[in-house]
């Protein structure tokens with residue numbers, strides 16, 4: 001063995017649970033659409049910051065505290081976050097990771113979610129409620145990209161771990177987790193139906 005592989009970037013992707021997720025998603029869908037109707041401040045904010053789409057990120061960002069359905073989702077997510085923290089070998093003995101934010105994102109046709117990271121949190125993720133066939137996945141960027149000033153491009157057949165970016169397909173009923181500093185984006189929704197997801201942050205402090 002002459003080459004070490006160090007400092008990995010882990011991304012977690014798993015079904016929320018084996019059974020019952022469709023029933024949960026039907027409730028989450030109904031409440032998400034209702035929230036968009038009720039949340040005038042969120043619609044106003046989205047108009048400026050999420051053109052064509054709706055997010056409760058800046059208005060109702062603690063859905064797990066106001067809706068029993070979202071609280072149920074958060075209880076399921078806790079389990080996945082614990083598994084991911086174990087995979088990352090994080091020492092959370094003295095202070096557990098706790099959900100701090102949980103918000104709704106609705107992306108109609110052509111709406112884009114620009115490149116961003118999640119400040120003030122440790123582990124972030126998304127749960128997919130409605131993903132019409134052909135809708136965009138979540139695209140992660142190599143966190144070292146801004147240091148590669150003189151690096152040749154990667155070969156077109158490079159393995160995923162050596163590529164500068166990677167897309168995880170969005171699939172209803174599944175959860176994606178990543179460390180909050182990892183930049184990601186969602187390309188414009190190419191299909192007519194709305195892509196609906198719930199994003200969240202877990203914090204250590």
Ligand SMILES: [Fe+2]
Pocket residue numbers: 116117118184199
């Ligand atoms: Fe995000």
